[in-house]
Amino acid sequence: MIKIHIIAGARPNFMKIAPIIKAIKKGQAKGKEIEFKLVHTGQHYDEKLSETFFKQLNIPAPDVNLEVGSGTQAQQTAQIMVKYEEYLIQNPCDIVLVVGDVNSTMACSIVAKKEHIDVAHVEGGIRSGDMTMPEEVNRKVTDSISDIFFTTSEYANDNLQKEGIKNEKVHYVGNTMIDTLVGNLDKLNKPGCWEEFGLTQGNYLVLTMHRPANVDEEHKLEEYIKVISEGITDKQVVFPVHPRTVKNLARIQDKYTNIHFIEPQGYLEFIYLIKDAFAVITDSGGIQEETTYLGVPCLTLRDNTERYETVSEGTNDLIGTNVANLKKALQKLFTEGWKKGDIPKYWDGQTAERIIEILTKIYK
Ligand code: UD1
Numbered sequence: 112m113i114k115i116h117i118i119a120g121a122r123p124n125f126m127k128i129a130p131i132i133k134a135i136k137k138g139q140a141k142g143k144e145i146e147f148k149l150v151h152t153g154q155h156y157d158e159k160l161s162e163t164f165f166k167q168l169n170i171p172a173p174d175v176n177l178e179v180g181s182g183t184q185a186q187q188t189a190q191i192m193v194k195y196e197e198y199l200i201q202n203p204c205d206i207v208l209v210v211g212d213v214n215s216t217m218a219c220s221i222v223a224k225k226e227h228i229d230v231a232h233v234e235g236g237i238r239s240g241d242m243t244m245p246e247e248v249n250r251k252v253t254d255s256i257s258d259i260f261f262t263t264s265e266y267a268n269d270n271l272q273k274e275g276i277k278n279e280k281v282h283y284v285g286n287t288m289i290d291t292l293v294g295n296l297d298k299l300n301k302p303g304c305w306e307e308f309g310l311t312q313g314n315y316l317v318l319t320m321h322r323p324a325n326v327d328e329e330h331k332l333e334e335y336i337k338v339i340s341e342g343i344t345d346k347q348v349v350f351p352v353h354p355r356t357v358k359n360l361a362r363i364q365d366k367y368t369n370i371h372f373i374e375p376q377g378y379l380e381f382i383y384l385i386k387d388a389f390a391v392i393t394d395s396g397g398i399q400e401e402t403t404y405l406g407v408p409c410l411t412l413r414d415n416t417e418r419y420e421t422v423s424e425g426t427n428d429l430i431g432t433n434v435a436n437l438k439k440a441l442q443k444l445f446t447e448g449w450k451k452g453d454i455p456k457y458w459d460g461q462t463a464e465r466i467i468e469i470l471t472k473i474y475k
Contacts, residue, residue, distance in 0.1 A: 113474045114204040115147040116223075119173075120154035120191070120215025123288075123397050125164035126378065127210040127233060130290035130463035132170060138467050145471055148202060152191045152215040153178040157354060159375040167378050168291060174202075184214065184245055191218035199226055205474055206231050209253060210287070212396070212417075217249035224256040233287060233466065235260030236267030236276075237417040243324070246396070250417070259473070261466050263400075264420040264455060284465040285457030288397050289404050293460030295379060302380035308347060308371050312387040315346055318370070321353035322394040324432065325412055329359040334434045335412065336360075339392060340367040342441035346389055351376045390444055392430075392437075399427045404458060408449035410440050426452035 115135070119128045128149070135147050151173035155161045164170070175198055179190040191214065199207075199222060207223035209216040210233040220230045235254050239247050254260065260276065262268050263286040271281050304310070318339060326332050339348060348370040352360060364372045376384065382401065385391050390408040391398060399418050402409035403425025410430045421427035426449065430440045443449075457465075 113145045113206065113471065115145065115206045115208050115470070116199070116202075116204045116219075117147050117149050118152065118195075118207065118209045118215055118219040119149065120152035120179075121213040122155050122160045122164065123395075124210050124213060124215065125161070125168060125170060126291040126397070127287045129168040129170050130287050130294065131208070131210075131233070131466060134463040134467040137464070138471065143467075143471050144475075145467070148174040148204065150174065150195065150198065150219070151176045152195065152219070153180060154187060154191070154213060154215050156180055157375075159377075160354070163377045168295075188214045188218045191215055192222050195219050196222045196226070199223065199228070204228060206259075206470065208233065208470075210234055212237075212246035212250045212253070214245065214249060217252050220253045220256055229258040230256060231259040231261065231466075231470065232257040233261045234263055234267075236262045236271040236281070237264070238266075238270045239413075239415045239417040241415050244322075247417070259470075261462075261469075263458075264418070266419050282465070282469050283457065284469070285459060285462035286400060286455075287462045287466070288400055289458040290460050290462050291378075292382065292401055292404055295382065296386075298379060299383040299386070300377070300379040301383055302376055304349060304371060304373055305383075308349065310347075310349070310384075310387075313389045315388060316343060316348045317385050317388045317391045317393075318348050318350040319353065319391075319393045319395050319398060320350075320412065321355050322413070323355075325394050326353075326356040326359055329363070332356070332359050333363045335437065336363065336367055336370065338434045338438050339441070340370055342438055342445075343369065344445055347371065348392075349373060349384055349388075351381065351384075390449065399425075400458075402426055403452055404454055406452060408444060410437070410444070412437065420455045421452075424453045424455050426450060 177194040206229050208231045260281045261284045392410045394412040399421040403421040409427040
């Protein structure tokens with residue numbers, strides 16, 4: 112019997128683990144000798160960032176919630192390590208499966224490796240090259256000690272090769288976040304704000320911002336909001352606000368009446384919004400992928416991306432963090448339109464099944 116711990120801590124993890132759990136259950140039903148425990152670190156704890164996703168994506172209740180909560184980078188990482196080590200020692204397993212690049216990903220990988228347990232990293236190998244992002248540190252540390260890499264792109268494969276990872280450890284399987292998207296497209300919910308703001312297909316843009324570099328200074332955040340508010344012609348913007356961004360919007364948001372500041376949305380409501388949006392402006396990682404799959408123009412407020420296939424093949428473009436560039440990009444969007452993209456290889460809804468197939472072969 113293969114025993115796996117699946118680690119999830121923050122919002123973007125939940126979309127990535129849901130299809131993996133589904134694939135394990137399907138494997139079990141076919142007699143595969145595999146079982147899992149779901150470990151929620153508690154990095155995200157608000158209902159809107161966590162529980163809603165468990166309900167909507169049919170993720171079973173976690174076997175344990177380490178309830179680490181918020182803190183500085185080191186506090187949060189350290190809390191996760193201390194609490195997960197205790198749990199792992201009491202509940203040993205063969206593989207610790209981590210996803211993405213959040214603090215929970217790195218913290219649990221380190222704990223697992225020091226307990227001599229294999230680490231499988233789903234979404235291994237992606238690199239922004241920007242070491243000021245906590246996620247980049249998390250990715251590099253996690254990959255430096257992982258035993259199995261499940262990758263989303265050729266770029267990721269190349270990065271791992273350059274870092275000296277042996278080819279046989281790397282499995283190019285596609286994107287589990289896209290599995291969740293594909294599996295839920297016929298289940299989306301119209302959000303409450305749809306009627307309230309008179310939204311119709313293509314008459315609005317969606318905005319999300321939560322990167323420390325973009326939102327932690329009020330005046331920088333306001334520069335973005337002002338340029339967006341002035342640059343969207345007769346359209347409106349729907350902005351589901353991440354908790355990190357709330358405080359620096361408090362004093363400024365009332366000035367911009369064509370931007371609707373709303374609470375974080377559930378998964379099924381958020382995808383409903385982006386699917387029909389004229390365009391999306393974001394600094395998220397995952398949304399660059401979701402817009403590429405859906406063929407919606409994406410303007411990314413970052414100077415780099417670890418998901419380069421969304422630029423080279425998809426509908427994403429890097430606008431940077433200089434508001435003058437954003438102004439120009441909006442002008443281009445409204446006058447010339449935007450590129451049409453393709454869907455990257457293996458982003459087909461079957462990635463989690465490939466992962467479980469591979470894991471059961473390796474550990475049989
Ligand atoms: C984390 C991830 C980031 C991911 C993002 C998605 C890291 C380093 N960052 O960033 O990669 O894109 O999640 O949301 O792991 N807070 C709440 N309620 C919660 C959780 C957090 O109010 O449930 C508040 C915290 O008090 C803090 C802020 O939100 O002020 C940031 O939370 P934190 O978990 O540190 O990082 P995120 O910015 O959410």
